[in-house]
Amino acid sequence: xxxxxxxxxxxxxxxxxxxxxxxxxxxxxxxxxxxxxxxxxxxxxxxxxxxxxxxxxxxxxxxxxxxxxxxxxxxxxxxxxxxxxxxxxxxxxxxxxxxxxxxxxxxxxxxxxxxxxxxxxxxxxxxxxxxxxxxxxxxxxxxxxxxxxxxxxxxxxxxxxxxxxxxxxxxxxxxxxxxxxxxxxxxxxxxxxxxxxxxxxxxxxxxxxxxxxxxxxxxxxxxxxxxxxxxxxxxxxxxxxxxxxxxxxxxxxxxxxxxxxxxxxxxxxxxxxxxxxxxxxxxxxxxxxxxxxxxxxxxxxxxxxxxxxxxxxxxxxxxxxxxxxxxxxxxxxxxxxxxxxxxxxxxxxxxxxxxxxxxxxxxxxxxxxxxx
Amino acid sequence: xxxxxxxxxxxxxxxxxxxxxxxxxxxxxxxxxxxxxxxxxxxxxxxxxxxxxxxxxxxxxxxxxxxxxxxxxxxxxxxxxxxxxxxxxxxxxxxxxxxxxxxxxxxxxxxxxxxxxxxxxxxxxxxxxxxxxxxxxxxxxxxxxxxxxxxxxxxxxxxxxxxxxxxxxxxxxxxxxxxxxxxxxxxxxxxxxxxxxxxxxxxxxxxxxxxxxxxxxxxxxxxxxxxxxxxxxxxxxxxxxxxxxxxxxxxxxxxxxxxxxxxxxxxxxxxxxxxxxxxxxxxxxxxxxxxxxxxxxxxxxxxxxxxxxxxxxxxxxxxxxxxxxxxxxxxxxxxxxxxxxxxxxxxxxxxxxxxxxxxxxxxxxxxxxxxx
Numbered sequence: 001x002x003x004x005x006x007x008x009x010x011x012x013x014x015x016x017x018x019x020x021x022x023x024x025x026x027x028x029x030x031x032x033x034x035x036x037x038x039x040x041x042x043x044x045x046x047x048x049x050x051x052x053x054x055x056x057x058x059x060x061x062x063x064x065x066x067x068x069x070x071x072x073x074x075x076x077x078x079x080x081x082x083x084x085x086x087x088x089x090x091x092x093x094x095x096x097x098x099x100x101x102x103x104x105x106x107x108x109x110x111x112x113x114x115x116x117x118x119x120x121x122x123x124x125x126x127x128x129x130x131x132x133x134x135x136x137x138x139x140x141x142x143x144x145x146x147x148x149x150x151x152x153x154x155x156x157x158x159x160x161x162x163x164x165x166x167x168x169x170x171x172x173x174x175x176x177x178x179x180x181x182x183x184x185x186x187x188x189x190x191x192x193x194x195x196x197x198x199x200x201x202x203x204x205x206x207x208x209x210x211x212x213x214x215x216x217x218x219x220x221x222x223x224x225x226x227x228x229x230x231x232x233x234x235x236x237x238x239x240x241x242x243x244x245x246x247x248x249x250x251x252x253x254x255x256x257x258x259x260x261x262x263x264x265x266x267x268x269x270x271x272x273x274x275x276x277x278x279x280x281x282x283x284x285x286x287x288x289x290x291x292x293x294x295x296x297x298x299x300x301x302x303x304x305x306x307x308x309x310x311x312x313x314x315x316x317x318x319x320x321x322x323x324x325x326x327x328x329x330x331x332x333x334x335x336x337x338x339x340x341x342x343x344x345x346x347x348x349x350x351x352x353x354x355x356x357x358x359x360x361x362x363x364x365x366x367x368x369x370x371x372x
Numbered sequence: 373x374x375x376x377x378x379x380x381x382x383x384x385x386x387x388x389x390x391x392x393x394x395x396x397x398x399x400x401x402x403x404x405x406x407x408x409x410x411x412x413x414x415x416x417x418x419x420x421x422x423x424x425x426x427x428x429x430x431x432x433x434x435x436x437x438x439x440x441x442x443x444x445x446x447x448x449x450x451x452x453x454x455x456x457x458x459x460x461x462x463x464x465x466x467x468x469x470x471x472x473x474x475x476x477x478x479x480x481x482x483x484x485x486x487x488x489x490x491x492x493x494x495x496x497x498x499x500x501x502x503x504x505x506x507x508x509x510x511x512x513x514x515x516x517x518x519x520x521x522x523x524x525x526x527x528x529x530x531x532x533x534x535x536x537x538x539x540x541x542x543x544x545x546x547x548x549x550x551x552x553x554x555x556x557x558x559x560x561x562x563x564x565x566x567x568x569x570x571x572x573x574x575x576x577x578x579x580x581x582x583x584x585x586x587x588x589x590x591x592x593x594x595x596x597x598x599x600x601x602x603x604x605x606x607x608x609x610x611x612x613x614x615x616x617x618x619x620x621x622x623x624x625x626x627x628x629x630x631x632x633x634x635x636x637x638x639x640x641x642x643x644x645x646x647x648x649x650x651x652x653x654x655x656x657x658x659x660x661x662x663x664x665x666x667x668x669x670x671x672x673x674x675x676x677x678x679x680x681x682x683x684x685x686x687x688x689x690x691x692x693x694x695x696x697x698x699x700x701x702x703x704x705x706x707x708x709x710x711x712x713x714x715x716x717x718x719x720x721x722x723x724x725x726x727x728x729x730x731x732x733x734x735x736x737x738x739x740x741x742x743x744x
Binding site for chain 1: 373386390393394395396398412413414648649657661662663665666670671685686689690692693694695696697698700710715
């Protein structure tokens with residue numbers, strides 16, 4: 001019986017396990033929290049990440065280790081890697097834990113991104129603004145997700161305030177981009193170097209949190225091909241094994257890379273029902289050295305996050321094409337409690353179903369229209 | 373947190389749980405075996421079915437109880453029903469545990485089946501043969517599945533031998549049918565009486581065990597409508613809640629009912645990838661009083677059972693459209709270890725994929741051709 005160890009037992013670990021049982025896998029999770037979402041689906045090793053003895057116990061009985069979030073402390077990942085293969089590999093994870101290192105990687109690989117500069121002192125923030133201009137975004141180099149750890153600033157004074165609010169930690173200062181829309185693409189690379197890439201998803205955020213993804217995104221062949229080229233280049237440059245998510249801005253003249261996530265991603269949840277093989281199954285296939293599955297979409301899908309309050313279940317399930325995914329988390333404001341995937345044979349049929357669902361659970365506030 | 377109790381922790385319980393976690397459910401299984409397939413996916417109450425205290429403990433903390441096989445002893449089901457709702461209801465289960473009672477139900481509801489007669493003594497076997505003729509099938513009234521508990525006989529002497537081999541138990545003696553093919557249909561009825569019905573599946577058996585299902589079956593509108601009418605009539609007559617499977621023979625002039633199974637069914641496994649909502653999710657939605665999901669097919673699917681020996685995984689997963697489902701069971705001759713669903717956009721594209729998979733894992737022996 002093949003056994004997979006996962007750092008983190010949140011919803012991503014939960015969905016990895018749900019995808020993995022049909023492959024005959026068993027799961028062990030490392031997570032310091034009590035009763036995390038994945039705990040019911042495997043063995044839960046509850047310990048802090050700096051407890052390397054616990055990490056050794058965790059890694060001891062499994063065939064491969066992976067992770068559901070990119071901020072796993074490198075010492076823990078290293079302790080696991082002393083015992084079993086870890087995918088994506090520790091050096092890859094290290095390269096993607098720091099936003100400035102990530103930008104260096106993009107530069108090396110030749111992918112476009114917004115002008116930016118690092119800063120670790122007030123004077124450096126000022127110097128960085130000279131370079132990138134205003135408005136700008138100040139982002140902590142480490143440990144940011146769902147819009148945390150970053151601030152949009154429109155003046156030098158605001159920039160310095162923001163930097164202090166972010167803990168006066170090392171940051172990058174980035175020119176704020178005017179973009180048409182936010183897109184993302186997920187590529188998966190196997191141990192043998194084979195690559196499979198999902199189509200682009202279009203993502204709608206509100207207050208820094210993903211609210212809705214539409215997939216496949218309405219996007220021409222050139223845009224799709226460009227995005228595919230970007231993710232493929234990264235996968236190869238990193239000798240990557242597993243799923244890699246590239247968040248993109250569509251701007252006049254093409255695509256800018258916004259962030260990389262070395263893992264399955266919220267903007268890929270639609271693949272459970274909307275693609276031939278889900279991102280979760282393909283990540284597992286990759287880290288286990290199995291052939292990758294077909295990433296082609298089936299029909300049209302929309303993913304809507306359930307944030308902060310549980311939805312009225314019977315009403316939501318009463319809409320045809322709705323697939324519910326609850327994470328077994330206590331409700332809390334701004335917390336992702338689950339998501340709904342709405343499926344239809346094509347985008348035209350999807351629009352009324354999505355509208356019906358969002359009337360029930362609340363979609364992202366207004367401005368975006370759905371172009372069928 | 374809603375919790376579901378399931379009698380039986382085999383592969384059907386396992387797939388019910390995998391379908392239920394995304395709905396935010398938790399699972400408890402009652403099963404006398406050590407380490408059954410579903411044990412990793414919930415709490416396992418290990419006890420014999422005649423241990424009614426254990427049944428009471430099992431049913432104590434759950435919101436609803438259901439079962440994955442139709443031979444659950446009625447005393448156990450009754451003990452559970454004293455505490456929580458059980459669906460399908462105990463009287464329905466009782467009616468379908470006995471093949472002769474089942475035939476009486478079919479007669480009452482007006483559905484056609486092969487001529488048959490009950491027998492519980494040698495003289496009655498002889499009298500039954502006078503009625504139904506030869507060749508015939510002798511079937512134990514209780515506890516038969518996968519072709520166990522039945523014998524085809526071509527002479528009176530063979531019939532009496534068969535009856536003794538079957539333990540001289542109460543049987544039915546049935547006229548052996550010449551049929552074109554075996555089909556099945558699964559209907560689901562909610563607590564509110566709403567009914568959703570999957571399309572017909574075409575089933576290929578070998579040595580009494582299902583080897584392959586094709587779904588939707590190539591079948592005209594009249595045949596589909598007839599089958600739908602049959603399952604709907606049964607669901608309504610029984611005031612049924614949950615998934616009900618009707619196995620059918622296609623004969624000159626229409627359909628004969630072969631067997632009923634008051635549960636999710638091997639011939640419905642294709643619904644995981646091939647229908648908008650799986651039979652497992654819909655059974656759970658039904659027993660929990662939630663709205664039923666869309667039962668329409670997506671594309672064309674074939675399900676092939678993995679029997680007796682584990683397949684060469686990497687090769688099988690290398691075929692696009694393949695979805696593997698292992699049950700976490702030790703290998704044993706004639707044992708169902710898992711199944712593979714092969715999916716394609718249509719039947720024409722399905723045929724070569726299915727052929728590729730069956731070259732790797734062995735399909736049912738020859739005679740059937742696939743008509744795309």
